[in-house]
Amino acid sequence: MKLGQTISLALRTLIRNPLRSFLMMLGVAIGIASLTAMASIGEATQQETIRQFKRMVGTYDLVSIVPGAASTRGMPSLTTVEPSLKFDDATAIAEEADGVLQVAEVQNAFDIDVKYRDKTTVSAVYGVSANWLEMREYFLETGDVITQDDIASLARIAVIGQDIVTGLFPDEDPMGKQIRIGNVPFAVKGILVSRGAGPGGGSLDGVLFIPVTTASKRLFQRDYLTTITAQLSDPGRPGPSIESITTILRERHGIVPPGEDDFTISDSRASAEQVEEVSSTLATILTGVAIIAMIIGGTVIMSLMLIAVSERRREIGVRRAVGATRTDVMLQFLIEAATVSVVGGLLGITLGIGGATITAMQQELPPVLLWDTIGFAVCVSVGIGLIFGLQPAWKAANIDPIDALQS
Amino acid sequence: MIAVENLEKTYRRGDGTPVMALKNVSFTIGEGEFVTVRGASGSGKSSLLNILGCLDTPTSGVYRLAGEDVSNYTDEQRSHLRCRRIGFVFQSFNLLSRTTALENVEVPALYSGERIEEGKAAALLERVGLAERGGHFVTELSGGEQQRVAIARALMNDPPLLLADEPTGNLDSEAGHSIMELLGELSNEGRTIILVTHDEAVAEFAQRELIIRDGLIASDTLRTAKPPASEKTGS
Numbered sequence: 001m002k003l004g005q006t007i008s009l010a011l012r013t014l015i016r017n018p019l020r021s022f023l024m025m026l027g028v029a030i031g032i033a034s035l036t037a038m039a040s041i042g043e044a045t046q047q048e049t050i051r052q053f054k055r056m057v058g059t060y061d062l063v064s065i066v067p068g069a070a071s072t073r074g075m076p077s078l079t080t081v082e083p084s085l086k087f088d089d090a091t092a093i094a095e096e097a098d099g100v101l102q103v104a105e106v107q108n109a110f111d112i113d114v115k116y117r118d119k120t121t122v123s124a125v126y127g128v129s130a131n132w133l134e135m136r137e138y139f140l141e142t143g144d145v146i147t148q149d150d151i152a153s154l155a156r157i158a159v160i161g162q163d164i165v166t167g168l169f170p171d172e173d174p175m176g177k178q179i180r181i182g183n184v185p186f187a188v189k190g191i192l193v194s195r196g197a198g199p200g201g202g203s204l205d206g207v208l209f210i211p212v213t214t215a216s217k218r219l220f221q222r223d224y225l226t227t228i229t230a231q232l233s234d235p236g237r238p239g240p241s242i243e244s245i246t247t248i249l250r251e252r253h254g255i256v257p258p259g260e261d262d263f264t265i266s267d268s269r270a271s272a273e274q275v276e277e278v279s280s281t282l283a284t285i286l287t288g289v290a291i292i293a294m295i296i297g298g299t300v301i302m303s304l305m306l307i308a309v310s311e312r313r314r315e316i317g318v319r320r321a322v323g324a325t326r327t328d329v330m331l332q333f334l335i336e337a338a339t340v341s342v343v344g345g346l347l348g349i350t351l352g353i354g355g356a357t358i359t360a361m362q363q364e365l366p367p368v369l370l371w372d373t374i375g376f377a378v379c380v381s382v383g384i385g386l387i388f389g390l391q392p393a394w395k396a397a398n399i400d401p402i403d404a405l406q407s
Numbered sequence: 408m409i410a411v412e413n414l415e416k417t418y419r420r421g422d423g424t425p426v427m428a429l430k431n432v433s434f435t436i437g438e439g440e441f442v443t444v445r446g447a448s449g450s451g452k453s454s455l456l457n458i459l460g461c462l463d464t465p466t467s468g469v470y471r472l473a474g475e476d477v478s479n480y481t482d483e484q485r486s487h488l489r490c491r492r493i494g495f496v497f498q499s500f501n502l503l504s505r506t507t508a509l510e511n512v513e514v515p516a517l518y519s520g521e522r523i524e525e526g527k528a529a530a531l532l533e534r535v536g537l538a539e540r541g542g543h544f545v546t547e548l549s550g551g552e553q554q555r556v557a558i559a560r561a562l563m564n565d566p567p568l569l570l571a572d573e574p575t576g577n578l579d580s581e582a583g584h585s586i587m588e589l590l591g592e593l594s595n596e597g598r599t600i601i602l603v604t605h606d607e608a609v610a611e612f613a614q615r616e617l618i619i620r621d622g623l624i625a626s627d628t629l630r631t632a633k634p635p636a637s638e639k640t641g642s
Contacts, residue, residue: 002520012510016505017505314501315503315504317501318501318502319514320462320486321460322489322490322494322495322514322518322563322564323487323490323515323564324486324490324517325483325486325487325518326482326483327483328517328518401462402457405497405501
């Protein structure tokens with residue numbers, strides 16, 4: 001029996017037994033709908049988490065060098081930062097290290113009082129080089145970024161986050177206004193677009209950027225950096241660049257074996273991978289739930305097929321009598337199961353995408369349309385039909401035609 | 408066409424005791440013969456028909472179909488034989504429900520591995536006098552009409568041998584008579600027909616009658632009376 005004929009026979013049988021076909025499809029549709037929805041929601045959650053993470057730590061292609069050995073690593077603050085990283089170190093890395101596109105210099109401190117007239121707020125203050133904002137993907141709502149000229153002239157200008165705007169300028173336009181950081185006056189040059197909340201729920205907008213040179217000479221009076229950030233040309237293979245930076249810094253700092261590094265290089269990919277791992281665990285759990293739903297769908301198909309085989313004993317007997325081989329009968333039932341399963345699967349995909357889109361809207365997650373999930377769902381539904389149709393088809397194929405014709 | 412030698416069939420009952428349904432049965436049937444096999448229920452005639460129809464295999468003995476020893480054919484080989492060489496007509500018609508008359512006639516062609524000849528099924532329905540009924544579902548047909556559809560189906564792959572198991576058993580005498588006439592015509596066209604029945608009246612349509620009793624051929628008679636519709640005898 002030819003495949004095309006078998007498929008059209010299957011379709012005809014299904015159309016002529018609408019209730020049974022509908023129930024079988026429903027079983028698969030529910031399973032596939034949950035698979036598609038769960039996978040999409042899982043993926044959306046994962047992407048959103050990664051997006052937030054990137055916003056927090058910067059892009060993937062950046063490595064951070066902070067002073068101090070790994071064992072004493074912590075969030076830098078005014079009091080505990082080791083003065084081991086110098087401006088010249090940053091220049092040396094930019095000029096000599098392998099696979100480094102550019103280097104940003106950072107000198108920062110937390111919990112600094114920022115004042116405007118009678119109002120005071122507390123902010124993290126970052127003295128940064130001119131390329132920093134772009135490297136870390138900070139975008140301006142209004143005003144201008146820190147320029148090379150600002151760096152050269154030790155300009156007293158600041159680019160402020162939204163929390164500073166709400167804290168100091170509830171009813172006026174901050175642009176050009178004079179604020180006091182510590183006790184040094186700065187003019188507001190630009191305002192950042194809000195970055196919202198980080199994965200921990202804290203605001204990412206309580207920041208204030210000033211030229212790194214100004215921070216060093218006029219505000220903090222420190223000649224060392226709290227962070228050097230290097231952008232890599234090949235973020236997929238950070239190893240050689242990290243080695244190269246390590247060699248340069250050890251040489252410059254006069255460290256010889258067995259002396260330990262007096263700096264720590266952190267590759268943000270490592271922590272990003274952890275985030276990815278957490279959210280992909282979530283996706284795995286959701287997918288597990290969906291797979292259980294599909295096993296239920298498959299069981300529905302199997303039980304209805306088994307009933308159908310008993311009901312159709314006589315038909316099987318007739319087909320065998322007029323020349324159908326066991327294989328023909330087996331294929332007929334398998335293809336019926338696969339066909340009903342595919343149609344149910346397509347129905348389920350439609351329902352699943354609908355469900356995922358609605359959920360995404362409610363959760364304010366970006367909607368994700370996963371073509372590979374859809375492809376996977378189609379394969380899974382064919383698979384369900386074939387796997388759960390196997391036993392009924394086997395049973396059908398092994399019905400003795402003599403018995404079946406007498407029944 | 409058919410030669411059986413020392414055919415035996417033994418079944419086991421549920422409790423394991425063997426039952427001999429056929430004991431040392433031998434006969435030959437020539438091409439184009441119309442033979443009835445008559446016997447009481449339990450005589451072994453169904454077992455014989457199942458073996459002749461390649462639905463079953465003998466416990467021992469030889470069955471030659473068109474010169475070929477098919478006694479030990481595999482299930483798949485027997486399926487192919489049934490498809491190409493044998494047409495079945497059953498007492499209870501055994502048409503597929505929720506399927507039209509025309510689709511029923513086409514079923515054997517699905518398994519022949521060849522393209523379904525355009526119009527062949529319709530021509531066969533016309534041959535059995537149901538030209539107008541092809542699109543009807545079998546539930547819309549009378550018993551006599553259903554049996555005609557079944558005969559058309561049996562002819563679909565043009566088999567040389569037709570096996571009929573009580574084909575008039577579920578029909579009133581008028582419908583039964585016309586079915587027997589149709590079978591007589593097919594016999595006259597050169598097809599070998601073996602018809603199993605317990606009805607003496609039906610047996611009168613055939614040229615030859617085998618009577619089976621307790622698994623043995625009790626008699627083998629050539630009839631002189633011809634079926635009413637026949638114009639010439641088979642070979």
